[in-house]
Amino acid sequence: MVWPHTAIVQRDIADLRAAPSTESELVDQPHMGENVRVLGEDGDWRYVQGPDQYFGWVPVDHLDILSGYGEAFVVAVLLASIRDAPRSDGMVIARLPTGTLIRPIYTSIQQPDGSYRRIAYEHPPGWRETRLGRGRSGYVAETDLVEIDQLPHRYPTAADYLKTAESFIGVPYLWGGTTALGLDCSGFVQQVYRLNGVALPRDADQQAVLGRKVEVARAGDLMFFGADSVTHVALATSATEFIHAPMKGGAVEHHRLGPERKLRGIRRYLPDPSAP
Numbered sequence: 001m002v003w004p005h006t007a008i009v010q011r012d013i014a015d016l017r018a019a020p021s022t023e024s025e026l027v028d029q030p031h032m033g034e035n036v037r038v039l040g041e042d043g044d045w046r047y048v049q050g051p052d053q054y055f056g057w058v059p060v061d062h063l064d065i066l067s068g069y070g071e072a073f074v075v076a077v078l079l080a081s082i083r084d085a086p087r088s089d090g091m092v093i094a095r096l097p098t099g100t101l102i103r104p105i106y107t108s109i110q111q112p113d114g115s116y117r118r119i120a121y122e123h124p125p126g127w128r129e130t131r132l133g134r135g136r137s138g139y140v141a142e143t144d145l146v147e148i149d150q151l152p153h154r155y156p157t158a159a160d161y162l163k164t165a166e167s168f169i170g171v172p173y174l175w176g177g178t179t180a181l182g183l184d185c186s187g188f189v190q191q192v193y194r195l196n197g198v199a200l201p202r203d204a205d206q207q208a209v210l211g212r213k214v215e216v217a218r219a220g221d222l223m224f225f226g227a228d229s230v231t232h233v234a235l236a237t238s239a240t241e242f243i244h245a246p247m248k249g250g251a252v253e254h255h256r257l258g259p260e261r262k263l264r265g266i267r268r269y270l271p272d273p274s275a276p
Contacts, residue, residue: 001076001099002160003151004197005038007048007063014063016056018212020045028054037197038065040155040271047155047271053199053210055269067153073102073128073145078167078180080145082138086127093138097179098167099195102130102145156196158220158270164192165235165243168252173245185233188245188252189222192235198269204233211269217242221268225261232261 009030016028020042030036030050036058040047045057046065075096083090096102105123108116123129127139168191174182178191186204193200200207208224217223217236225232234244234255241256257263 001074001151001164001195002156002197003069003074003148003153004155005065005067005153006035007038007046007065009034009036009062010064011062014058016048016050016054016058018056020047020057024057027056028052030058036063037199038063038155039198042271049198053201055211069149069153071104072148073142074148074151075100075102075140075144076146077144078171080140082130082132082140084138086124086129086139088141090139093136094132095179095181096130096140097181099191101148102128102140105129105131156198156270158218160196161192161220161235162237162243164195165237165252168192169243169254171245171252173248173250173252175248183245183252185245189233189235193269200269205230207233208265208267211267214266214268217266218268220270221266223257223263224265224267226264227262230264236266 009032012032014030015026016030017024018027028050034051036048036050038046038048044060046060046063047057049055075098078098080096081092082094082096084093111117126142128142128145129137129139131137168180168183168188171180172182173184175184177183178187186202186207190200190202204224207222208230214221217239219237221236223234223236223242224230234242236242243252243254245252
């Protein structure tokens with residue numbers, strides 16, 4: 001899991017280009033104050049994903065890149081148990097999937113002058129209390145969490161995607177699933193990308209229109225399959241091999257290209273190697 005920096009657009013309109021050049025095709029226009037994720041660089045240009053989920057290049061002086069992170073934790077295991085008490089034998093009352101944010105809890109204390117001061121809630125040692133809504137709360141072991149400021153704050157790489165994908169090997173197929181309790185094909189690749197700072201739409205046919213088309217897959221690309229239209233997606237590990245959530249009754253697994261599925265296209269969402 002990596003946590004790329006976020007940037008705030010500092011121009012009234014920022015032109016998002018297909019390549020790091022003012023002569024390149026215009027693909028989108030984030031507006032002033034909107035957030036973008038910074039995913040790569042080439043000289044004075046930054047490769048970003050805008051609020052419309054489009055990818056493109058923008059001059060670095062059009063951005064205010066944020067590098068500070070407040071106190072917050074993120075779930076760093078496939079599923080973290082929320083317990084009704086801060087102890088390992090407490091009853092499990094909920095499960096949190098990997099990547100879930102655990103925000104700090106604050107409380108207010110009254111000052112001698114009658115005003116109130118907000119202070120950080122003091123959690124039980126080794127546990128973080130989290131709100132569940134409707135007045136309920138529970139406890140997550142800190143060993144299942146990582147502080148956001150301790151995560152790698154850099155551009156994601158294909159190796160990051162593959163490492164994340166490997167952690168889901170063996171998770172059962174579940175139509176509509178997006179967690180380690182069950183995944184479908186598009187939910188699987190969506191989570192792999194999300195955990196490394198990139199947003200993808202939910203369905204395979206929607207994912208197949210983002211990024212850019214390539215003819216030969218490299219690790220980290222997405223492969224799309226289907227007889228007459230896109231109905232399946234997989235994460236490439238090489239030009240001919242991939243990891244995917246196959247079908248009902250199956251589980252996330254390694255596989256390779258073969259006659260049982262028609263490859264309809266390959267899409268790339270990271271900068272090419274020539275752009276670090």
